[in-house]
Amino acid sequence: MWKIAIVDDERQVLQGMKRAIPWDALDAEWAGEALNGEDGLELVRSAQPDIVITDIYMPVMNGLDMIEQLRKEDFNGKIIILSGYSDFEHARQALRYNVSDYLSKPISIPTLKAILGKVIQELAGEEEKRIKQDELEQKLRMYEPFIEKEWVKSAAAGTLESSYRSGESLPQPYRFWTETEHVVIGIDLVRDIRASELTLSDWNLFRFAISNIVCEVAQEFFSSFEYTELHSTRSVLIVHSEAGSNKEQLVQHLERLGVQLIDCIKNYLKLVIRIGIGGIKAQWTEIPDSTEEAFRAIDLRDKRIACSYDLYAYGEAMQSDSGAIVMRPTKFYFELAGAIKSSQETQAQQLVDEFVGQLEQQTGITPDYVQMLAGELWGIFAYCLYEVGMVLDEMFPSELIAKEMIGLTRPKDLASWLKDKISSICSSRQWRGNSKHRQAVDFMTQYIHEHYADEMTLADLADKVYISRNHLSIIFKNMTGETFNNYLTRVRIEKARELLMERNMLVYEVAERVGYKNVPYFSTLFKKLTGMNPTELIK
Known part of the structure; x- marks a missing residue:
């Protein structure tokens, strides 16, 4: 319920207001009363009402001084001034303090009810926006790890846009990248007999297990690293070391890590992996180069580090038999x-x-x-x-x-x-008909048919089905054969034609009923889709 407080030095006014306000109809409740601005401040601080109705001329502290202090204390509730004096200077001050309305005494009950209704409607709208904002922030917090994961994947693969390749564009958890050196360990899961017998759902379980093993083993050698999957059977471990650290010692740790990863995944998961170690890079923007080098080392299998282990290191002279450098980017x-x-x-x-x-x-x-x-x-x-x-x-x-x-x-x-x-x-x-996409599009079409008169965008529906706007646009077009906007327009115009044929409403009323405030624009769309003007249907 909405809480309303009244500050006025006339007890008769206070009692009259309490009787006049239609509390139940407004879904409101009495939050308290005060006879002067100073007591009004304490009342608002303790009760935190949604609406304050106040007089201006009061003893101890007047209403405007009280309002000024409330705003300084970040009180964001609605304030209505009800004064026996109509003064331009006071009205101007009231505007400066973001007062919702300035009314003169005496006030009729219908006017009071209308003003309070308008203010409560504004409060409800603001509350709805706050809830949506909170939901959005909560969703962003929930998705933040996934967004960061995708960022790391793009940084490793070299698909970051140029505008994101500066230190200022690094996500907060990765700002330290600007102060360290980097090397990529490429991990390639071998498609042997055991691996080829796994179902795709089993693959997901094993990928999760590999991730856990890699991160647990890496902790024994390095304090700073990120693991991310790239595609299919390939993943990478990005290792960071202090700039200027002992290169020989770093290489030894990388080689020991590689051997231990191969052993652990073979012993615990009965799977075979190949590992390639890319070159050490001074700049984080060179990480994609190290990624390519790591997998090139695996592909060419030229510089094997340990006997009986598929562990390879990148060498500057790595070339194919014919002398050409061969890469799988x-x-x-x-x-x-x-x-x-x-x-x-x-x-x-x-x-x-x-x-x-x-x-x-x-x-x-x-x-x-x-x-x-x-x-x-x-x-x-x-x-x-x-x-x-x-x-x-x-x-x-x-x-x-x-x-x-x-x-x-x-x-x-x-x-x-x-x-x-x-x-x-x-x-x-x-x-075109796979279940996940079909479910999303079915929801969208049903939502459009139920809410065609409301303002809606593809971005709004993307939030509801948890799919990116661009991806959802493609899915919708594939499933329905038309764009989201075209589909929405067609639904609205078809509904408008039904309403016009009933001949109970004027053209502008029908336009508003189906979501168009601009009647000429509605008429243009109607003729484009039906071949006739809307006025022709109501003659």
């Missing part, structure tokens, strides 16, 4: 995974073209290397689709894919094969 994998998950077919095709174009410029690309790339990328496809509720094996039999991969011998073969599969995935019924 982590950034490409990362961006391609994001494009597929959000069904951005055109972007995914462009990424493939750019990557294969770079690949064709290198010499020494063997059929085995092309087929290895195809296998890695197919694993990324499978993982991405699983995250949005689809199973790739149900769309493409694994035997068929294996046969197709054998025929891939040149980079352009890989490009054609990848682009064909991307088109098939993005246009498939399973993609």
Whole structure:
């Protein structure tokens, strides 16, 4: 209930107000009374009313001085002045103190009720905004770890936009990066017989277990590090050391850490991993380079650190047999995974073209290397689709894919094969109708049909279904065949046509009923969608 306090030096006024205010109708209650401004201050401080009705001319302390002090103390409640004097200077002061209304005595009961109703409506609106703001802040606090995790992943993969590559743009927990050196340990889970028998849901459990093991073992060697998954079977551990620290000792710790990780994951999870150690970087913006070097070390398997361990270190002279440097860019994998998950077919095709174009410029690309790339990328496809509720094996039999991969011998073969599969995935019924996306779109369409007259944006609904605005826009278009705004407009115009055909309302009334305050704009949309003016339906 809303609490109302009254400050007035006339007891008759106080008693009259208490009787005149329709408490139940306003969902309000009496918060107390005072006979002067000084007592009024104490009353407001103790009772914290939502509304204060006060006179100006009172003994000890007048109403304006009381209001000034309340505002200095950050009292944000509504204040209504009810005075027997109408004075311009007082009214101007009242405006400066953010007073809701300035009324003259005597006041009629209907006017008092109307003023209080208006003020309470303002309070209700402000309360609703506060609740939404609190919910948003709570949601942001809840999502903060996930946002930071995605930031670390982008920093490792090299997909941060240029505007985020300055020290000032570092999230607070990672500001220390500007004062340390960095090295990336790349972790690649081997798809052996045991791993290939795991279901995708089992993969999630093992990924979680690997994360725990990596972080627990890393604590034995380093105090500052971050672990993040990149895609499919690959993840990274970003290690930080004090600038100028002993490089030889750092390398020894990295090598011992690598050996222990391989042993622990083999002993506890019965899984096999390969580990690559990238170069040490002085700047945090060079972390993506260390990531690429770590996985290049794994791919080329040239500089093995320990016998009988798949543990490799990056060397500046690492080249293919023909002398060309061969890389599988982590950034490409990362961006391609994001494009597929959000069904951005055109972007995914462009990424493939750019990557294969770079690949064709290198010499020494063997059929085995092309087929290895195809296998890695197919694993990324499978993982991405699983995250949005689809199973790739149900769309493409694994035997068929294996046969197709054998025929891939040149980079352009890989490009054609990848682009064909991307088109098939993005246009498939399973993609358009997968359960997670369908549930979100069903909620949206139902919400539009129930609240078409309200102001709403795609961002509003994105908050309700916990999907980013851009991603939700793509999903909605894929499912319905039209944009969110077009769908909302069509629903509104169809409802408007129904109302007009009943011939009980004027055009402007119908426009307001379906959510349009601008009648000419409504008429333009109506004719565009129906082929006739709204006035033609009510003649």
